[in-house]
Amino acid sequence: MHPRHKRYGAFEPTVVLGLGLIALIGFSWQFLPESLESPIDSFFEAEDEHEYLTTAAVVTPFEHVVIERGEIESSSNVEVRCLVRGRSSSSSVNILEIIPEGTWVEEGEFLVRLDDAELQTRLIQQQIICSNSKSSVIESNALMESAKLALNEYAEGTYIETLAKYQSEVFVAEENMRRAAEYLIYSARLAERGYIPDAQLDADQFALEKSKKELGVANTQLEVFTKYTRERMMTQLNAAIRTSEAKVQSREKTWELDELQLKGIEDQIKLCYITAPVAGQVVYEQNRRSSSSTILIEEGMPVRERQIIINLPDPAKMRVVAKVHESRIGFISPGQSTQLQLDSLMETSLTGTVTEVSEYPLPPISSYMSHVKEYPVSIQIDNPPQDLRPGMTAQARILIESLEDVLQIPIESVIEREDRYFCAIPDLEGKLEVREITVGSVNDTNLVVSSGLEEGELVVLNVGDADIISSLELP
Secondary structure (H helix, E strand, O other): OOHHHHHHHHHHHHHHHHHHHHHHHHHHHOOOOHHHOOOOOEEEEOOOOOEEEEEEOEEEEEEEEEEEEEEEEEOOEEEEEOOOOOOOOOOOEEEEEEOOOOOEEOOOOEEEEEOOHHHHHHHHHHHHHHHHHHHHHHHHHHHHHHHHHHHHHHHHHHHHHHHHHHHHHHHHHHHHHHHHHHHHHHHHHHHHHOOOOHHHHHHHHHHHHHHHHHHHHHHHHHHHHHHHHHHHHHHHHHHHHHHHHHHHHHHHHHHHHHHHHHHHHHHHHHHOEEEOOOOEEOEEOOOOOOOOOOOOOOOOOEEOOOOEEEEEEOOOOEEEEEEEEOOOHHHOOOOOEEEEEEOOOOOOEEEEEEEEEOOOOOOOOOHHHOOOOEEEEEEEEOOOOOOOOOOOEEEEEEEEEEEEEEEEEEHHHOEEEOOEEEEEEEOOOOOEEEEEEEEEEEOOOEEEEEEOOOOOOEEEOOOOOHHHHHHOOOO
8 A cells, every 4th residue: 555545544533533523513502502602693604705703783781981090199189398498409308207107187286307407506606697796786886876976076075175275376376476566666665775785676576576477377277277177077077977887787787687597597497397287198209200109208318398298188089180092082071970990999989070181191201102192181089988098090981971772783893985884794695785874972892873774683793804895895
């Protein structure tokens, strides 16, 4: 026997067994209960040898639902920030004590205590500076008062005394000149009679001239004193007063600035003890920019100025902020009802209402996802439970449309051509009839048939296959 015939003979029992199993399955399939049949009603091979999957048009409630995920947050949230200023933009202050997360606090109760050791040191230094500034102001005021007293002393004392002195010198000089003149007349008479020598007469003449010179000097001194010396001294003394007044003002301003800095440091020390501005549940702020959920707020950790430390959300006003893809954002509008399923509370189902749809997309997570546009949608939760906390994740089922008992078929069973819709209906012989239908609402899986089909009619499910489309005669 030829080897080829031997191989065929060896596999012959296997082929026979396989054919037998196929026949047995085909015989028993008709006795299976309807509950075990596939959603696909049937498949068959038509005359043109194409296999068709079919399904029936059914009347059932229709829902168009957009399913997205989001995070829970409070719609009424108060942020508690670090308001302690550092000496530079990169300065920070450490947390010494903080209330445990999740604690419910009332308004005015303790939240956080920050390290104020550096501020206490700065406070002492600033107190010393303020004391020195105050001392300078006192000194300047004393100098100003001294300058005013010096002016009064000169105007009402020294000037009058010196003026009287110069006037006295003029008076004495005038009297000396008068006497010298009389004595010269007397000497001239005696000289005419030969009682005194000519030298004595010359001496008396010289004494008269000398007294005249002394009178001229005394008058000049008096005139210089009254016209120039007095004005010079008054100008100097007034300038000293104005200078001392300016110093007083300058040092008072410096003292005020130093006092303001002192008060600022005292206020900063007070800000190191933070209390609750409103009642709420304590939630630590997390570094949401990080890929991890590591909590950065704890005792011993540094915080910067304006950094959020604690959030105080109102647990009675909670919402879900869902991220909706741009392809579905057009379906969302305020007022739509929503079913919410929490990841942490799978047994709890919540309801909510869409309150806000953002007009602007969220920033991309990375440059690789810049082409993905997602819009935040706020969903207010109805009657949130007490154990609901911000940061939890939830699945939101936003109800776009709901219809009662309408005729539906799968989207895959419809072909669209120039705003017209068609489906393929097989007959008992496997031939396909192309029928135009009118469609209504559409969701992700089904569409509503307004006309063109009857309940229970079979339509080809895989009508979009290239071989099937090519075999159909579409208008």
